[in-house]
Amino acid sequence: MGKNRLLIVFTGVIIQLLLVSCTYDYFKDETNYQVYVPEVVDNKVSDCRVLVYDETGVLVGARYEAAPWNDPRMRAGLFSFRLPPGEYKVYCYTNTDSLSFADEQQLETSAFMLNNSSSGENHYVHPSDVLFQKFVPVIDHPGILRTDTVELEHYTGRVTVRFKNFPGDVSRIENVQLLAEGVSTV
Known part of the structure; x- marks a missing residue:
């Protein structure tokens, strides 16, 4: 009787340990999405930044x-992430060492x-040749590895001019001209 009771207690303890170990997330750092950037391996870029945004x-x-x-x-060249199932917007930028990222927590407001240059006010460091690519991957299952390979393109930027306390009605502006000096094309 004593051996059976000991066996029952031992079996109960083992089952509880197995249940606890199965619910514990051993795979906290498991990668299920990665972006491969061959230019990193070939040392063709000075840096690389990969940003992943969810559907919201x-x-x-x-x-x-x-x-x-x-x-x-x-x-x-592998930039790895662990993402829950869903659709994402992934942005890969390279050669961004002369840029500052602002409010990258929200896709709509990130920029x-x-x-600033040390040569004076309203002078800026010459930007490097920024390359980028955008992906829209869908993660169907958290345990399946998905890899996207970057094919970098030259970044075509957008100039945004923000007016603070502008006294006029912006919707009535029909024409805007931008004078850019020292601009080159690649």
Whole structure:
């Protein structure tokens, strides 16, 4: 009788341990989405930034690394994420070391700006040749690895002029001219 009782208690303890171990998330760092950037492996870019936004435009993952690529995965060109099932917007930028990112937590308001130059007010550091690509991956299952390979293109930027306390009616503006000096095309 004593051996059976001991066996029952031992079996109960083992089952409880198994239940606890099965519910514990051992795979907290498991990757199910990665972006492969071959230009990192070939040392053709100075840095790389990958931003992942969910369907609502909230930043859910960000990776950034610059040469000499200290992280071994990123040195191999792999920027890894663990994402729950859903649709995402993924942005990959390279050569952004001369830019500052602002409010990247929300896709609708995120932007990057030129860094100020030390030569005076309203002078900015010349931007590097920014390359980028956008993906819209769908993660169907959290356990299946999905990899997107970047095919970088030159970034075509948008100039946004913001007026604070503008006294006029902006909807009545019909024509805007922008004078840009020292501009080149690639």
